[in-house]
Amino acid sequence: MAKALGVNHIALIVSDLEKACEFYEKELGLEPIPAFLFDYPTAFFKFNETQQLHLTEWDDVFSFRGHICIQVDDINAIFFRMKELGVIDTSPWGKVRQLPDGPIQMFVRDPSGNLLELSCAPGSYIDPAIFEDEYFQAGIYVSGRNDFRGYKSKEATLYHN
Structure with a gap:
């Protein structure tokens, strides 16, 4: 069985590419990198050596x-x-x-x-x-839904080494 190895990139839809680029570059310090020659507005940013953020402008919800x-x-x-x-x-x-x-x-x-x-x-x-x-x-966020399905643990973390 094949196995997913990691996240290569995340693509976000934006309503104004220039404003979005300014935010991600100036406020979050991401480095712009060359994108492919797509026929629609897009910009790629580098998180690190293996992960990227792709921004593309569309009228999506x-x-x-x-x-x-x-x-x-x-x-x-x-x-x-x-x-x-x-x-x-x-x-x-x-x-x-x-x-x-x-x-x-x-x-x-x-x-x-x-x-x-x-x-x-x-x-x-x-x-x-x-x-x-x-x-x-x-404290952690409480939704009030009282639906405890899923994989949960007191030792959970966002950061895995």
Whole structure:
């Protein structure tokens, strides 16, 4: 049986390619890389040596809760910058939280409305001011659905070494 090896790229649909490129390059520090010569607006960005983000402009409908999670190197700077930009979105998954294994998770909207989860590695320094901020709430997100199906564990993590 064949096995998936990892994520090569994530493709997000954007409504304004130029605004989206500016956000991902300037606010999240992604490096633009050459894209193929498609006949539609598109831009490729490099996360690391094996993972990319592809942006393409279409008139599609966006998901409310669907998201990608991006690990950042300085969750403190990102938190305060995203708050300043007014792009933190608490409506789909609640407020900014600290996960049981230590990382902060927050959800923001890019200029096209795509939902991004921004997170830091376990053990990262967290500015105590974040825990006092109006956007922070202790504990994991609770939906109130009381449907506990799925693969769950008290030792769960977003980060596997």
